[in-house]
Amino acid sequence: MLDVDQKHHLHPWEHMGSWKEGERYAFTRGDGIYVYDGAGRRLIDGPAGMWAVQIGYGRKEMADAIAAQVMELPYASPWSSTTAPAAALAEKVAAMAPENLNTVMFTTGGSTAVDTALRTMQFMNNRLGRPGKKIIIAREKGYHGSTYLAASVTGKERDKSCFDFEDRLVRFLPDVNPYIRPEGMSEAAWCDAKVDDLERLIADVGPEYIGAFIAEPVLCSGGVIIPPEGYHRRTLELCRRHDILYISDEVVTAFGRLGHWFASEEVFGIEPDIITCAKGITSGYLPLGACIISDRVMERMTGADHDVLFPNGYTYSAHPVCCAAALKNIEIIERDGLLEHVRAIAPQFQERLTALESSPIIGDARGMGLLGCLEGLIDGRNTPLDVQRTLGARLDEACEARGLIVRPLINMCVFSPPLTISPEQVDQMFDILTDAISEVEEEFAET
Numbered sequence: 135m136l137d138v139d140q141k142h143h144l145h146p147w148e149h150m151g152s153w154k155e156g157e158r159y160a161f162t163r164g165d166g167i168y169v170y171d172g173a174g175r176r177l178i179d180g181p182a183g184m185w186a187v188q189i190g191y192g193r194k195e196m197a198d199a200i201a202a203q204v205m206e207l208p209y210a211s212p213w214s215s216t217t218a219p220a221a222a223l224a225e226k227v228a229a230m231a232p233e234n235l236n237t238v239m240f241t242t243g244g245s246t247a248v249d250t251a252l253r254t255m256q257f258m259n260n261r262l263g264r265p266g267k268k269i270i271i272a273r274e275k276g277y278h279g280s281t282y283l284a285a286s287v288t289g290k291e292r293d294k295s296c297f298d299f300e301d302r303l304v305r306f307l308p309d310v311n312p313y314i315r316p317e318g319m320s321e322a323a324w325c326d327a328k329v330d331d332l333e334r335l336i337a338d339v340g341p342e343y344i345g346a347f348i349a350e351p352v353l354c355s356g357g358v359i360i361p362p363e364g365y366h367r368r369t370l371e372l373c374r375r376h377d378i379l380y381i382s383d384e385v386v387t388a389f390g391r392l393g394h395w396f397a398s399e400e401v402f403g404i405e406p407d408i409i410t411c412a413k414g415i416t417s418g419y420l421p422l423g424a425c426i427i428s429d430r431v432m433e434r435m436t437g438a439d440h441d442v443l444f445p446n447g448y449t450y451s452a453h454p455v456c457c458a459a460a461l462k463n464i465e466i467i468e469r470d471g472l473l474e475h476v477r478a479i480a481p482q483f484q485e486r487l488t489a490l491e492s493s494p495i496i497g498d499a500r501g502m503g504l505l506g507c508l509e510g511l512i513d514g515r516n517t518p519l520d521v522q523r524t525l526g527a528r529l530d531e532a533c534e535a536r537g538l539i540v541r542p543l544i545n546m547c548v549f550s551p552p553l554t555i556s557p558e559q560v561d562q563m564f565d566i567l568t569d570a571i572s573e574v575e576e577e578f579a580e581t
């Protein structure tokens with residue numbers, strides 16, 4: 135299987151220098167929090183696929199719900215018709231989202247949900263006769279997807295260097311990570327500084343040119359960065375003051391990762407104008423995303439004054455089989471009390487995570503809910519591990535040899551296991567991480 139794959143399959147984020155030579159896993163099946171590789175080896179899936187498999191692997195109920203919908207109606211054009219699963223899911227998602235967010239446009243994944251959110255802002259401002267109000271403020275290290283517009287607002291340098299993005303439409307704010315704040319600065323002062331960054335940028339660009347601010351509640355792929363207390367509330371206030379849409383990208387944080395359906399309101403106390411989500415909506419069993427739009431926004435782009443199409447959508451918008459999978463997934467999360475489970479188990483998960491900071495090669499161990507990140511450090515608080523030493527990759531190898539997958543990110547590694555993880559499995563996971571860190575520590579001590 136790997137031979138054929140190497141010959142013909144170009145993977146996402148393929149390293150072109152080692153194309154056809156790079157090492158790959160082949161996973162053959164999954165069960166609970168575990169996946170099995172081609173050799174039959176069982177591994178804990180630390181990142182839950184890619185922050186997605188909330189309910190764990192091997193759920194027969196999901197297979198049954200998907201099969202039933204395939205037999206009933208596998209596809210319908212989303213243009214002028216609807217299907218029972220699409221209507222029911224829209225109602226369900228609107229009920230779970232903050233009170234003012236009641237309109238759902240389904241997409242094929244997270245990138246297309248972000249694209250739809252940004253195009254909604256463009257459409258609204260064009261309809262309101264202010265075509266100049268289009269600039270999007272995004273954040274360094276943020277990740278929002280791989281379509282042209284979603285990638286344009288992504289702030290990860292490595293991902294930006296190879297294409298020509300919509301730079302004229304986007305401005306970036308510097309990193310908000312409290313870990314990099316100057317020595318001695320309080321978290322409250324750091325929050326003031328980060329809110330000032332936004333205020334200054336709005337003043338520099340001119341609020342009449344700015345259409346949206348996009349932020350992940352916890353910035354995930356950039357290294358599980360938790361903003362300082364009050365940051366989201368204060369940035370939302372600034373956006374409201376200047377009529378800038380606040381887009382909360384909950385592609386990772388929605389559907390239970392932080393113990394709630396959505397983190398914006400329930401964890402961070404804000405009601406955004408638009409929420410984007412994907413991944414956990416089906417637990418990754420099938421691809422689906424959603425862009426959830428507030429009544430405030432919908433009112434400004436619909437009705438008698440707007441006799442025009444909203445030309446956005448996909449052949450697979452509201453795909454009935456994906457919607458049926460999402461409904462079953464949500465039913466399982468509700469029935470099995472997984473949100474409550476995450477809230478109950480998160481303290482143990484975070485306590486074990488924080489304990490790893492005692493290692494001399496770990497600079498910061500941070501997380502929230504069932505999200506965790508280890509950031510490497512050798513000497514001095516703000517001196518990241520030499521990139522050449524790639525702590526993430528070494529920890530990944532050492533963990534994998536012990537039966538745990540983590541996701542390496544240069545000198546970090548992140549993890550977000552299935553929400554079904556038990557207290558014993560949390561211990562098992564962190565015991566492996568502890569051992570792996572000791573091995574890597576020794577190796578670094580020798581060099």
Ligand code: PMP
Nearest residue numbers: 243244245277278279383385412
């Ligand atoms: N937004 C965020 C916050 C994400 O983490 C991701 C994917 N990791 C995306 C958008 C893009 O989602 P997709 O890969 O499903 O297009």
